Amino acid sequence: MGVCSPLSGWGCASSADSTLPVGAGLAPAREGARPSPTSCCPVIHGRWLRREATPGWYRSRPGAQGTGGAAPVVSARVDTPSTAPALVASGLGRRFGRRWALAHVDLELPAGGSLLLAGPNGSGKTTLLRLLAGRLEASAGTLRLFGLDPRRHRGTVRSGLSMVSHHLSLYPRLTAAETLALWLRLGGEPAPAERVRELLAEAGLEAHGDVEVGAYSAGMRKRLALVRVRIERPHLLLLDEPFSALDSAGRAWLAEWLAGLRREGVGLVLASHALEWSAPLCERAVRLAAGQVTWSGPAAALLEAGG
């Protein structure tokens, strides 16, 4: 079942949530698998639709399933991204042994909002991003993503999230084209050559699609990892130092590319030192020091304050 966020201009995210009742995903399929009028899904594959369950925050139109009217497609515990904030953290903390890398972090990000994480090395930015991505469990505090508890709705939350961290999660022995095709297929989409070429072009790698990623420069690898996010169609994108390892042309490309995502309604949490590049992309900013938020305000004000 496609995820169609009114805010996301990207159309459907192919994703599934095994925690939801089966009927939620099955019912519309019996009705002929027509996308709802509010849907922005350009293409829906019938077979694919039938087999995928509905992600948590998808709220179907009343009566969308027509099997007696009141079938429980609308799940009470989930909300659409338009009303549920993309991210609410309260008192979030993480301890490694005796050291608290992060403590007392309160954050709120509206759906489609953007947040800049500033602060010196070791201030906890990466830890915070890893916590948000669910790759680290919090030692304290609570976290809600899209209004859901990420521990209980792991699959749903993950399908709405993307992260490009310092490690790019690329296989050095795969070519760029193979990487993108694998990513497409893992989400259950076909991977036609033209789609892959399109994505390669977006990263400026058309000429290098058949080269193994291990032979790429750091900047090329970064661009590939970033463009791969396109395939994931997240509602919230987490980026750790995206501007590092890029030359000035690459940074300009990235700034433009991210601005495009922002216009499409993708939420953004960005940890960066390169304030002159990242601050214009974000509405809000927080500064971390020794694992705690010491400053919060508009990103523009942070730039004026000199970081």
Add this chain to the structure above:
Amino acid sequence: MKRGWIGWSALAGLALLAVGTWIGLFVAPAERHMGDVQRIMYVHVPSAWIGMVCFTAAFVFAIVSLWSGRRVWDDRLVGAVEVGVVLNALLLVQGSIWGRATWGVWWDWDVRLTTSLVMLLLFAGVLALRRLADDEGRRASWSAVATIVGYVDVPLVYFCVRWWRSLHQVQSTPETVDPAMVLPLRLNAIGLLLVAIWMASRRARLEGARRIAESAAPPARVVSEEVARA
């Protein structure tokens, strides 16, 4: 020091062990073929039983630990595994001594001995894995996973070794037990169980204390500067 019911029952267990061992050594009759050597049974068989009880408890704790994610169950898991490993190691030593006395060899690839040996290696592996894992959460889930896999493996080892052995010789352990031998066996088993519970709970408490000693309270909250608009 305040002594809880586990502590009192462990004292009772010690008394039971003393009585059971005394009966086993001096009152119960010698076995017809093995003579006095058979008296090793009164410590050997309870060790085997209670060791198995420990591993079974560890298996249950592992499942609860994975399911609930609460660290207390991980503490209990370590307690049960460690006491089980100690008892199992003792079991092998006793078995070896018994084997030397009856079969003339220190080691025989007998079904139970072999299974116990593999079981010891499996659960010692769990303890080793715990020492290698640095993160608290990983340590808990990995030991639970290793415990479950190891426990499920034990019956497989048992059946496999039995089939493997059956080609060479029939099982030779005498199974007929005189009623006079049952009483010390039971007393020792119950006594050892109570003592083992005490040891495991002490070990669990130690693990909990370590966990807390390795952690620290979060730092004091610093005042954050809030800027409303640019």
Add this chain to the structure above:
Amino acid sequence: MPEGVIVGGWSYVIAAYGITTTVLVLYVISLLKRAAVTAAEASDDH
């Protein structure tokens, strides 16, 4: 005494019981010692 009975089995019995008792006692001592060390560390730090 019937034929085939193992004589002089007592040394084996004593060895088995002795080793078992010793190991269990040592284990309990190590438990208590480790607990004491952990408690001392905890009180040092806090």
Add this chain to the structure above:
Amino acid sequence: MRLARQAWLIFRKDLLLEWRGRARTVSVLLFGVVTLVLFSFALGPEAEPLRRGAAGFLTLALLLSSVLGLNESFRLEQEDQALEGLLLRPVEPTALFYGKALGSAFLLLLLALVLVPAAVILYDLSPTPAGLLQLAGLWALAAAGLAAPGTLYAAITGRLQSQDVALPLLLFPLVVPVLLGSVKAMDLVLTGDPMHQLRSWTLLLAGFDAIYWSVCGILFPFAIEES
């Protein structure tokens, strides 16, 4: 089904990576041959004891090489934290397990192509064509029995400091049943089966495989996810 599709994709990716990094794969194969040669040195030059122990040596060579292959398989995933990327994609951890376990089993299966001929030559075996076929089937069962727990533990030890020691330490005691079953069954194939036990040993091995593949598949998500 989403799970099967993802597992299949992971499996194919692993094969491709295995092929691209075939220098490493070849060294795993060579390592297996070297162990076979070493066993003959350990037993002396007479043919008869070697022939009798052939089944055991083959299985041990498989076991020792499997550790190298499994460590390698998860080193690839940890190198650039590719595993994290897969989990965030999101790939079901269960699919990841079955994909990677299949990949490892396949690599171990490849070992047979090198090790069995090497053993036939080195140990002067004379298996019938039917025997070779049976041997291949048993090899597949043994490889599967090693691959499932091996994948589970390699995922754990791949994130430890001393991973190279930890994997055999944890894995070897666990796969004793597979080891015994495989040695016994292969021995029956190689040195004759007067009491027709091969069938039951094969079934036993298959039963072990079923247990390992299901239990490890259930536990893998707990090993790989943070909690």
